[in-house]
Amino acid sequence: MSPECKVCLTRMPKSINACFSRFSHIGGILCIVGGMIVYMTQNVAFKWFSTEYPLYEILLIRGVVAVIFILIILVPLEGGFTAIRTDRLNIHLFRGFGMVIANLAFYMGLAGMPLADGTAIFFIQPVLITIFSTLFLKERVGIWRWIAVFSGLLGVLIIMRPGSGLFQLSSTLPLIAAIAYALVQVNTRAVGKTEKASTMAFYNQATFVVLSGGIGLGIGDGRYANGGDPSYDFLFRAWVAIPAGDLLLMFGLGFLLSIGIYLIFQGYRISEASLVAPFEYIAVPLSIVCGIFVFKDHLDPRVWLGIGLIVVAGIYTVYRQAMHGRRVYLSETRDLSK
Numbered sequence: 001m002s003p004e005c006k007v008c009l010t011r012m013p014k015s016i017n018a019c020f021s022r023f024s025h026i027g028g029i030l031c032i033v034g035g036m037i038v039y040m041t042q043n044v045a046f047k048w049f050s051t052e053y054p055l056y057e058i059l060l061i062r063g064v065v066a067v068i069f070i071l072i073i074l075v076p077l078e079g080g081f082t083a084i085r086t087d088r089l090n091i092h093l094f095r096g097f098g099m100v101i102a103n104l105a106f107y108m109g110l111a112g113m114p115l116a117d118g119t120a121i122f123f124i125q126p127v128l129i130t131i132f133s134t135l136f137l138k139e140r141v142g143i144w145r146w147i148a149v150f151s152g153l154l155g156v157l158i159i160m161r162p163g164s165g166l167f168q169l170s171s172t173l174p175l176i177a178a179i180a181y182a183l184v185q186v187n188t189r190a191v192g193k194t195e196k197a198s199t200m201a202f203y204n205q206a207t208f209v210v211l212s213g214g215i216g217l218g219i220g221d222g223r224y225a226n227g228g229d230p231s232y233d234f235l236f237r238a239w240v241a242i243p244a245g246d247l248l249l250m251f252g253l254g255f256l257l258s259i260g261i262y263l264i265f266q267g268y269r270i271s272e273a274s275l276v277a278p279f280e281y282i283a284v285p286l287s288i289v290c291g292i293f294v295f296k297d298h299l300d301p302r303v304w305l306g307i308g309l310i311v312v313a314g315i316y317t318v319y320r321q322a323m324h325g326r327r328v329y330l331s332e333t334r335d336l337s338k
Contacts, residue, residue, distance in 0.1 A: 024270050024271055025271050025272070025275055025276075027267075027270055027271065028266075028267045028268070028269075028270050028271020028272075028275065028276045029267070029271065029275070029276055029279055030267075031263045031264070031266045031267030031270070031271075031276075032263070032264065032267040032268075032276045032277075032279040032280060032282075033279055033282055034260075034263045035260045035261075035263035035264040035267065035280075036279070036280055036282050036283045036286065037286065038256050038257070038259055038260035038263065039260050039283060040119075040283050040286045040287060040290060041256060042253055042256060042257065042260070043107075043110060043115065043119065043287065043290075044115070044290050044294060045249065045253055046058065046107045046110060047107075047110045047111060047115060047295065048294075049246070049250075050107070050110065050111035050230065050234045051111075051230070052240070052246075053237070053240055053242060053246070054216070054220070054234070054235065054236070054237040054238065054239060054240070055104065055107055055108065055111075055234045055235050055237075056212045056213075056215040056216045056219075056220075056235065057212075057216060057220075057239055057240070057242070058250055058253070059100075059103060059104075059208055059212040060208070060209060060212035060213055060216060061242075061247070061250040061251065061253075061254065062208070062250060062253045062254040062257060063205050063206075063208035063209040063212060063254065064209055064254065065250075065251050065253075065254025065255055065257075065258075066201075066205040066208075066254045066255075066257045066258050067202065067205045067206055067209060068254075069254065069255060069258040070198060070201050070202050070205060070258060071202070073258070074198040074201060074202075074258070074261075074262065075198045075202065077198070079196075084198070084199055084202050084203075086199055086203070089203075091187065092199070092200065092203035092204075092207075093203065093207060094187065095184050095187055095200065095203070095204060095207075096203055096204045096205075096206065096207025096208065096211075097207060097211070098180045098181070098183055098184035098187070099180075099181070099184055099204055099207070099208070100207060100208055100211045100212070101176075101177075101180040102177040102178075102180040102181040102184065103177070103208075104177075104235065105173045105174065105176040105177035105180065106118065106122055106173065106174055106177035107234065108170070108173050108231040108232075108234050108235055109121075109170050109171065109172075109173030109174040109177065109231060110174075111170070111230045111231045111233075111234040112168060112170030112173075112229065112230045112231035113168055113170050113171055113174075114291050114295070114297035114298075114299065114303075115287045115288075115290055115291035115294075115295060115297060116284070116287045116288040116291045116297060116299060116303070116307065117159055117171065117174075117299075117303060117307075118171075118173075118174040118287075119174075119283055119284055119287035120155070120159060120284055120287070120306065120307040120310050120311070121156055121159055121160070121171065121174040121175055121178065121310070122174040122175075122177055122178045122181075123178075123281065123283070123284060123310055123311070123314050124152050124153070124155070124156050124175070124178050124310055124313075124314065125178040125179075125181050125182045125185070126182075126314045126317045126318045126321070127148065127149050127152035127153065127310075127313055127314060127317050128178055128179060128182035129182045129185050129186060129317075129321070130145055130148075130149055130317055130321070131149060131182075132182055132183060132186045133186055136186055137186065142320075144316075144320070145316075145317060145320050148312075148313040148314075148316045148317045148320075149313070149317070151309050151312065151313040152309060152310050152313030152314060152317070154306075154309055155305075155306040155307065155308070155309030155310035155313065156175060156306065156310065157306075158302055158303075158305055158306030158309065159171065159302075159303055159306035159307070159310075160172070160175070161302075169229075169231075170229070170230075170231040173231060201258075201261055205257075215235075216239055219235075219236055220238060220239035221238055221239070222236065222237055222238025222239070224236040225237050225238065272322070277318040277319065277321075277322050278315045278318055278319055280318070281311055281314060281315055281318075284307060284310075284311055288307075
């Protein structure tokens with residue numbers, strides 16, 4: 001065997017590993033991008049339906065379909081129906097309740113404001129997670145992440161414009177959604193090491209079904225709707241019979257939600273969080289494009305500035321948090337190997 005062949009054989013495993021690693025990273029990025037496209041499709045559909053149907057009815061239909069999909073597809077992939085057994089039911093119910101609040105607030109906000117504005121405000125949640133992590137998990141945060149926190153909050157204020165004649169009450173709703181979602185994510189960090197993804201997904205969507213159905217039973221007669229504010233009426237509108245075409249689309253939302261959950265989970269599973277997490281922010285430019293071409297939204301220069309601050313602050317925060325998690329993991333791995 002020639003020396004050249006020996007060199008090739010020696011280097012081949014490393015080349016193969018590098019190749020697989022590269023494809024893994026590309027696959028992870030594509031999964032995250034695909035998941036964000038799914039979620040943006042959901043946002044467009046909810047805003048489109050907000051003028052005709054009540055929010056709780058859409059969430060109920062979507063939740064039922066998602067639960068069925070999770071039980072048929074995701075649960076068997078993680079060991080069967082024993083995967084939904086848990087000793088931490090109270091924590092799962094807290095997470096589910098928080099996600100219901102986040103969805104109600106976010107979609108109500110989208111009904112009364114441009115799609116890009118609401119999406120950008122909601123994406124302040126990585127910054128809020130940083131704040132809540134320091135308060136509840138006692139995590140240490142450096143000066144640059146605190147600068148990112150203040151930059152992101154400044155971006156939210158620029159978009160919301162409190163104290164001005166352009167301020168809308170509906171613009172506070174995506175912020176409420178971001179706060180609820182951030183609290184859920186901080187809680188997830190505490191339970192994610194012991195609970196499976198299918199377990200969390202099942203109880204999350206089951207809570208949607210129960211609470212959405214309860215809201216429908218309580219206010220489904222429409223007695224609280226006033227026909228004035230689009231965000232308010234989206235929640236309090238009377239329960240309606242949905243035509244077959246729109247009902248099929250709502251079934252599709254439940255199926256897409258399950259696909260989106262799987263793609264996001266798969267993206268973080270096969271690739272590094274520090275690489276794929278910033279790609280979640282593709283939802284912001286997608287929301288701008290959809291808002292302009294689907295809903296004829298107009299963004300003034302001040303809104304562009306606010307969106308830019310939130311996106312930069314969020315991407316930096318996500319990246320730094322992912323790198324911190326990687327360092328912790330490597331440290332724990334070294335300790336175990338001693």
